[in-house]
Amino acid sequence: MRCPFCGHAETQVAETRVSEDGDFIRRRRRCAGCDKRFTTYERAEVSFPAVVKKDGRRTEYAPAKLRSSFALALRKRPVSTEQMDAAIERVEEKLLNLGVREIPSQSIGELVMRELKKLDKVAYVRFASVYRSFADIEEFKTLVDEVKR
Structure with missing residues (x-):
């Protein structure tokens, strides 16, 4: 030095x-x-992987975007802030542990859906309905039936 x-x-x-x-x-x-x-x-310098969007653009990982997605899906649901924070932390930990420089946005969406499914089924369906952008009601019905099981 x-x-x-x-x-x-x-x-x-x-x-x-x-x-x-x-x-x-x-x-x-x-x-x-x-x-x-x-x-x-x-x-310690930790860096999240760059996010590759569906159209091929690369953006910097934005923790605020992840938090707002969780908050929107869990809006008016009986899930505490601590539970939401823990889920966000698990997603971010998985992103860091992957050790990759880039990650598709779809992979982050799948990680979020796994965490929401554990926290609250309604929040999971809310997020999935927007995230997967269903083409028709049958696809949505299939998701709801899957959650019911």
Whole structure:
């Protein structure tokens, strides 16, 4: 680590502390050249895969979009905010664990549908009806019958 004061390449770590929530590490360093002290912070860099839309466009993953989709499907349903947050966290964890650079939007939709099916059947049907954009009532009826079983 280079010293921010004199640019010397050698610095020593004097003290290391993990933050209260464990999100980052704080290090106090001392420059071997000018003997000044400074602080650095280490944080894990996590990046979600890019989302490939149906038309081939690539966009950055938007956590707010996922949250709004869950909120809309679960609107006026007996599901707590904590349950919804846990489901969103599971989806995001799966996205990170896939270890891919790009993911089709359909795959994210399928992950959301799996989580909604566990949380609330009505929310699942709401989301699926929009997500799958059924061509006729028979396709919709098939989905409802599947949920009933």
